Amino acid sequence: MSGLNQANQKIIEKILKQLRISPTDVAYERKLKNVVLITAEYLPRDITQVSLQCKNLAEGLVQRGINTHVVSFDPWKAGQTTNIGGAEIHYVGNSVKSYSPLTWAITLNMEIGRVVADIYHSEGNIDLIHTHEWQMFPAGITLQSALRKPLISSYYTLQEQRTPGVNNGFTEAVKQIEWRASQASSSIHVNEEWMKSALLQFYSPSESKVNVLKPETPSWAKDVVRDYSWVLKNWDVPVGVSEKEKRDD
């Protein structure tokens, strides 16, 4: 009987591991207090699916008691903060006249950094940062490094899919940004299995951190929170390379 229980326990642990759930997850879920979502669009600004998905996610997080801040680009509302469905929406603008999506994304990073830093200093902490689509990845990469907090990145499409076979400076730069984000992220969210395959094919992140989380499923927000908790539990603050370089010298 005892042997059977042990076998069952192992099976349960294996299933939990596959589902990325552990008995301590609940505790980490409780620790999950402040989440920042960074997106190029948020309702009422609605250009692609990103806007609606971020809104649903923000509201799902709020329902689970998580203090949720959304930092979103909106040139007409820049500087304003509003509460929509319990989430604090911080709108940012870009005062730099950019001439390409790439220069726009990176110059916007300055303002996003300012707003996220203000949230960080006013809240006293941020548990994790979740960026959506490549335009926001530079902000995610720099904030993750500076605040030493876990970064989650959501990929909706890849540059290789948007402009297949094109290898000019712009597309190569976007690809490199997508690749850097895939390396810097503790967890990567995609909506479909084929996106996971594409991501693994083009950028080779660790397969274990690429998660297919389908927004149309009823448990989606819960699954996202579960992944956040998993990330938080397994998060190791990175050691600065410069200290190592100094020692090596």
Add this chain to the structure above:
Amino acid sequence: MKVLHLTSEYPPHKVGGLGTHVEELTRAQVKAGIEPIVVVCAFSGNQGYENVNGVHVFRFDADNIPAEDFPSWALQMNVLMQKHASQVIEEFKDVSLIHAHDWLVATAAVGLKHIFRIPLISTIHSLEEGRRGGIYEDRQALIHDIERKMVYESWRVIVCSNFMKQSVCSAFSTPWEKVDVVVNGVDVSKYSSDSGHYSEVRGRFALAHEKIVFFVGRHVWEKGVDVLVGAVQSVLSEVPDAKFVIAGEGYMTDKCKALVWQMGFGDKVLFTGYTDDKTLDALLHVSDVVVIPSRYEPFGIVALEGMASHTPVVVADTGGLSEIVQHEVNGLKVWSGHSESLAIGIKRVLVDGGLKDSIVNNAYGNVRDMYSWENVAGMTKGVYDRVVDEYNCADWKPSPGLMW
């Protein structure tokens, strides 16, 4: 006091004068009791940490950044710089100030300022609208806006001349009180002795009886190399022994060379291309006059180098040059963008030995007393102290209890 310098160049990687400026400034800051930390992009596998006479230098890998053009390359480089500098700040713990040098590091500097809530000081070495004589296209507009953002976000702004102060305040509606003038410096000891190769170098560029008229700089519109070419005929008409040695390169080089040959002065004008530091140092010494015919010149470091080398300088009356040179006291001023005026100035120095001796003596003492790097570091520290004092009285601080 620990100060984080962000720069796009630092020796051995140098593009313009910025790298040398940051190197000399930080070196002098060590002597002044400041602990400078430099974060700079590096190429060809030169990344890593180096302690250069007390200056902490962190070089990060900026190779292989794909980009559609130079500004987008620079912006992506900033993402890496910000990432790397964040780690450096965390490890040094108590960095008091961020000192950013020019637009090339602006987005990283602004991001770091806000995240760590460390005051930002910017040195604006030149402006895009000055470098190009205006803002004409999208890439320039981007750079211009980044410069504006950098100035706006800075606690205080350092410029190298009153001309630049006027330019910055005018371009960005910056309050006059926010901008400090800290001149550039020159290490006169580097220019004070002949290491034995001067005569050899002179022989490579001119005959013994020829008088060298020396120009060094990028061959671009703002440096006025074409103005000098326009003065050649007039100078040679009165001083047939003059020999024009034009160092540097740029998009105007071919045009100027063609013009010289069309005028029939191919044997009197020598385009050297890029010259190494040793040759450049020798040329500054052995020349009979150093000319700086710029249309736009935020400061004019070549004028100081010429003055420190005991060589008379003839400069365009523009920008920082107007402030360095007192006419007929430590150099000659001529009209900017005017070849005949430049020719008159060159001829006066070449034929009037008394004038030459007088301005050379005055110039050397002037450079030694006013433009030492110790003096520059002291003035910069004055700006630092003011900002730190104001910061200590301000509410803008990191949240208490946050650990970096």
